[in-house]
Each structure stands twice: as C-alpha cells, then as structure tokens.
Amino acid sequence: MPEAPEVEAVVRTLRPYIQGEKISRVHVRHVIAVGPQTPGGFRRSVEGARILGVSRHGKYLVMRLNQGCLVIHFKLSGTLLWFDRAADALAPRIHLDVVLETRRGALGYFDRRHLGRIRWFPRADDAPGISRLGIDAYSPGFTPDSLASVCRQSRRAIKIMLMDQTKIAGLGNIYANESLWNARIDPRRRSYRLTPLQIRRLHKAVVSVLRRALECCLHPAPDFRDPHWWFAGLEGMLRAYGREGMPCARCGTNIRRIEQGQRSTFFCPRCQRPDSH
C-alpha cells in the first residue's frame, strides 16, 4: 500500500478494529515477514501486548503497544486483512504471513512479494528509516518555506528529491509525478534551481494531490474483510502517472515516460518546462 494517502487510509480504518485490544496470540506463517528478527523473538515481544494506538510515520504504520512498537512497512504489495473469527485466519487455504489474534478477531498481514516487513522495536525510532524521515507531507510543518529549505539542499532532480523520504516523508512515484504535473514543473529540474514561484506552486500541488488522494482512499475505505480488497478509483484522479502516450489534460500533448533513478517518470513535455510559465 504504497504511499502516504493509502497508509493513512489504512491507519484510520484499522483503528476501530484493534485500538485498545490485547494481542492474545501471534502466528508467524512466513519467516521473511518479520526478518531479520526471528519468529520466536517477534512472538515473545508482541504476544500479550495491548495496542494503545495506531499511527502513520511517512509510509510506515506504527502500532504503539504497552511494551514497544509494532512497525509495518508495506513496500509495494503488503496488505492487511481482518477475520471476525481467528480460526478463519488460520485456515489452511488462507495464505497469510503473520496473524495477530485479539478478543474480537484476527488481523492478518500478507505480502505476496515479501518485500514488506512487520517488526517489533522498543521504540518506533529504532526501526530503520523512521528516525531519518523528513517532514511529513501531511503535517502542518510542511510549508512552502520547509519545501524551499529541502530544495536548496539538493542538486538532484526534483522528482528524485520528492521521493526521498529523508527530505519529505510520504510521497512515492505516483504522487511525485502528479504533484509535478499539477505544478507544471519539469521533473528533471534540479531541486536547488526551482524559483520561489515554482516552490509555492509545488507546495500547493503536493498538498492538493495528497488531500484528494486521501479522499479517494477513504471513499470507499479499505474493506479488510474482503480478501481481495485494494484501493480503487485512484486512476480517475491521475493526470500523468501511467499515462504514457495519452494526451495531457491541459494541453493535449502526449504524456512522455522517461527513467529517473531506475523508476518511471511521467510528464507533459510541453507544460512542464522551466520557461513555460
């Protein structure tokens, strides 16, 4: 569940299922999901703990326990499922990587690609990545000034910088592309070369794109009871991502795809130019 809007929607939807509940039993069905911690160590840390709160740090989901923290990173394909009866989560035909039982039911974690992780740490900041996160794109601290500050520090292409979680936390490939399209900025532009006007436009675009994305992710909200649930309807708001060869919604020029940092970048070669505004 890739970027911050998706994780935020999962956090909000998950809270009523598990907040305040005690994790009575833990089942690790696939060792890689908790790696490099061992299943035994994971189980000993988590079993019997009470979930005090659920929050999001960048793209990390954090469950604060009465003892330590459960930290989930979904990477590209991790997901959560809910079972009203724990026995259903443990049925042989259900492929889950980790199952957390509570009095009310069972929470299942699954990642078919096994890039994601669900791990226990004494504190959230002990999870690699979390302590180094930059300012969260959803936080009030994300302002035109803070964006200007991180832009000044980097000579990399602005698209790459936007995806750097140590600079700004929460944006991934989709919403970095969309933000730059909205702000009419060339993704290859070096960060420190953005003008104050471009910075203001980019800040506004990021805030707007993330707000709309969260709305999409919450309507409808994730249905953890549906084993095949996934975010739907996001495509409707996309103007650049995945639209190679399709006309730009502003000017009709075909959207182009290039490679930056081994990832695809989509942009309009006509309206996303340094001198186009």
Place this chain on the structure above:
DNA sequence: CCTGCTACCTGATGGC
C-alpha cells in the same frame, strides 16, 4: 554529508 546503484521478492503482461 550527498548521491547513485543494487539487492530484495513475486506476479502480470507482451513479444516471439
């Protein structure tokens, strides 16, 4: 410190 690159996994898709 900054930057770029690769490894980590699995499945879907398209060309031949």
Place this chain on the structure above:
DNA sequence: TGCCATCAGGTAGCAG
C-alpha cells in the same frame, strides 16, 4: 503453448 524480457505505488545498505 512456452519462454524470455520487462515492468510494478519502496527502501536498506553500500560504494564512491
């Protein structure tokens, strides 16, 4: 049909 290449919403860890 089978096989191969390419692509996928991400990050950790390493080298320069």
